[in-house]
Amino acid sequence: MTGNSHSRSKALALRRRAPTRRSARPIALDALDNHLGYFIRRLQVWIFQDFIRTLAPIDVSPAQFSVLVIVSANRGLSQTELAGTLGIERARLVRLLHRLQSRGLIARLRSSMDARRHELQLTPEGYALLGQARMLAMRHEKRLIEKLRPERHRVLLQALRGL
Amino acid sequence: MTGNSHSRSKALALRRRAPTRRSARPIALDALDNHLGYFIRRLQVWIFQDFIRTLAPIDVSPAQFSVLVIVSANRGLSQTELAGTLGIERARLVRLLHRLQSRGLIARLRSSMDARRHELQLTPEGYALLGQARMLAMRHEKRLIEKLRPERHRVLLQALRGL
DNA sequence: TATTGTTATACTCTATAACTATA
DNA sequence: TATAGTTATAGAGTATAACAATA
Numbered sequence: 001m002t003g004n005s006h007s008r009s010k011a012l013a014l015r016r017r018a019p020t021r022r023s024a025r026p027i028a029l030d031a032l033d034n035h036l037g038y039f040i041r042r043l044q045v046w047i048f049q050d051f052i053r054t055l056a057p058i059d060v061s062p063a064q065f066s067v068l069v070i071v072s073a074n075r076g077l078s079q080t081e082l083a084g085t086l087g088i089e090r091a092r093l094v095r096l097l098h099r100l101q102s103r104g105l106i107a108r109l110r111s112s113m114d115a116r117r118h119e120l121q122l123t124p125e126g127y128a129l130l131g132q133a134r135m136l137a138m139r140h141e142k143r144l145i146e147k148l149r150p151e152r153h154r155v156l157l158q159a160l161r162g163l
Numbered sequence: 164m165t166g167n168s169h170s171r172s173k174a175l176a177l178r179r180r181a182p183t184r185r186s187a188r189p190i191a192l193d194a195l196d197n198h199l200g201y202f203i204r205r206l207q208v209w210i211f212q213d214f215i216r217t218l219a220p221i222d223v224s225p226a227q228f229s230v231l232v233i234v235s236a237n238r239g240l241s242q243t244e245l246a247g248t249l250g251i252e253r254a255r256l257v258r259l260l261h262r263l264q265s266r267g268l269i270a271r272l273r274s275s276m277d278a279r280r281h282e283l284q285l286t287p288e289g290y291a292l293l294g295q296a297r298m299l300a301m302r303h304e305k306r307l308i309e310k311l312r313p314e315r316h317r318v319l320l321q322a323l324r325g326l
Numbered sequence: 327t328a329t330t331g332t333t334a335t336a337c338t339c340t341a342t343a344a345c346t347a348t349a
Numbered sequence: 350t351a352t353a354g355t356t357a358t359a360g361a362g363t364a365t366a367a368c369a370a371t372a
Contacts, residue, residue, distance in 0.1 A: 027248050030236035031297055032229055035304055036316060037210040039323035041225070042250055044207045045340090047200040061361080062204070066195060073193035080330060085190045087205060089363070094332060108331095116330040116371050134194055141198055152322050153199060159315050159322075160202035208363090224338085243353060252340070257355055279348050279353040 047144060054140040060133050063088070063096060068122065068130045071106060076119040078111070105129055210307060217303040223296050226251070226259060231285065231293045234269060239282040241274070268292055 032038040051062050060068070066086055071077060077085075083093045097120070100106045105126035111117035122130065145153045195201040214225050223231070229249055234240060237248075242260065246253045260283070263269045268289035274280035285293065308316045 027233065027240070027244070028236040029233070031232050031300070033324065034320075035300065036307060036311075036320050036323070037207070037214060037225065037303075038229065039320070039326065040203060040207045040210060043323060043326065044200070044203045045250060047203060049340090051200060062200065063362085066201065069194050070190065070192070073191040077190070078330075081190070087208060089365090090331070091333080091365085092362070095361095114330085114372070118331070137194070137198065140200075144199060148199075148326070155318060155322050157197075157199050157202070159318050160199070160206060161196065163202065163206065163311070212363095226339085241353075252342090253354070254342085254356080255339070277349075277353085281354070 046147070050143055051137070051140050054143070055133060055136045058129060058132050058136065060129070060136075064100060065133055065137060067093075067096060067100065068105065068126065068133060071120045072122050072127065072130055075121045078117045078119065079108075082120060100126070209310070210303075213306055214300070214303050217306070218296060218299045221292060221295050221299065223292070223299075227263060228296055228300060230256075230259060230263065231268065231289065231296060234283045235285050235290065235293055238284045241280045241282065242271075245283065263289070 029038075048062055051065075055061070055065065063086075067082065070082060070085055074085075079093055079097065080090055083090045086093075088096075097106060097108065101108060103125075104123055107121055107123055108118040109121065111119050148156065192201075211225055214228075218224075218228065226249075230245065233245060233248055240248075242256055243253055246256045249256075251259075260269060260271065264271060266288075267286055270284055270286055271281040272284065274282050311319070
C-alpha cells in the first residue's frame with residue numbers, strides 16, 4: 001500500500017535508488033511512543049470504523065448503540081442521567097434521542113413526579129432492533145479480539161473496566 | 164471537567180435527599196461491559212480533553228502535536244506519507260498543515276526529484292514551539308498516569324505499543 | 327434560583343468525490 | 350493512467366451559551 005509505485009519500467013526509472021527515496025525507511029514515532037493517548041486514539045478510530053461498518057445494515061452508530069443498551073437496562077432514566085452515564089452533552093443527546101424516537105425505537109414519557117423529566121424507555125421495535133444490534137456488535141468484538149489477539153484484548157478490558 | 168458551573172453553594176440545597184431521586188442507584192452498563200470499544204472511547208475522550216486544556220496556552224491540538232512530532236523526527240516526509248503514518252485523510256492533512264504553515268511553524272518545499280511532492284520540515288519557530296509542546300504534553304501524561312495509576316498506565320502502553 | 331430539556335452556534339473530525347498538475 | 354496535493358461537501362462529535370417550562 002505504501003510504495004509499490006514501480007510497476008512500469010519506463011527506462012528512465014533507472015536511476016531510482018529508492019521509490020521517491022523514502023517509503024522504504026521506517027518512520028520514527030519519536031515522542032509519540034511515550035504517549036498512551038496516541039495509541040488509544042489509533043485503536044479507538046479502528047474500533048469505530050469497524051463498528052460502524054458492522055452495524056451499517058441496521059444503521060446504528062456506536063453512540064446510538066450505547067444509548068439503546070443503557071436505556072434498555074435502566075428503564076425510566078432521565079436524559080440528564082443518561083448523558084452523565086455516557087459522558088456526552090445533554091445538548092447532543094437531544095438530537096440523538098430525536099433520531100431514535102423518529103425511528104420509533106424509544107419513547108420519552110413525562111415524569112409524573114417531576115414534569116421537567118423525560119423518562120426514557122425502549123419501544124417493542126427498539127427491543128427488537130437492539131437484539132440485532134447486540135448480535136452484530138458481538139461480531140465486531142470478535143474481529144477486535146482477532147486483531148488484538150485474545151490475550152491482549154483480555155488485558156486491555158480488565159485494565160479499563162471500572163475506571 | 165464535565166460541568167463545574169455549580170461552584171457556589173447557596174445554602175438552600177439543604178433538603179436534597181437524592182437529587183432527582185435516581186443518581187444514587189448505580190446504573191447498569193449491561194452489554195457495554197463486554198465491549199472494549201466503550202472503555203477505550205471513554206478514556207480517549209478524557210485524554211483529548213485533558214491534552215487540549217493542557218496545551219491551550221500554546222494552542223496546539225492533539226492532531227497538530229502529532230504532526231509536529233512526526234515531521235520533526237522525519238524531515239522531508241511527504242504529505243501522503245505523513246497522512247499514512249498518522250492514519251488521517253490526506254484531505255484533512257491539507258487544512259491541518261495550512262494552519263501550521265500560516266503560523267510559521269512548518270515549511271512545504273517542492274521536491275526536486277518529484278514536483279508533485281511537498282517535503283515537510285519544521286521552521287526554527289516550529290522547533291521552538293515543539294519544545295514547549297513537549298513539556299506540556301509530558302505534564303498531561305503525568306496527569307494521565309495519576310488517573311490510571313502507574314501500573315495500569317504501564318500495562319496499557321505496553322499492550323498497545325507496536326500494534 | 328436551580329434544573330430539565332431544548333435550540334443555536336462554531337469548530338473539529340471523518341468519509342467521499344472530484345479536480346489540477348505532475349509523473 | 351496513476352499519484353500528490355487540493356477543494357468541496359455532508360454528517361457526526363464537542364464545547365458553549367442561552368432560553369422556556371418547571372421545581
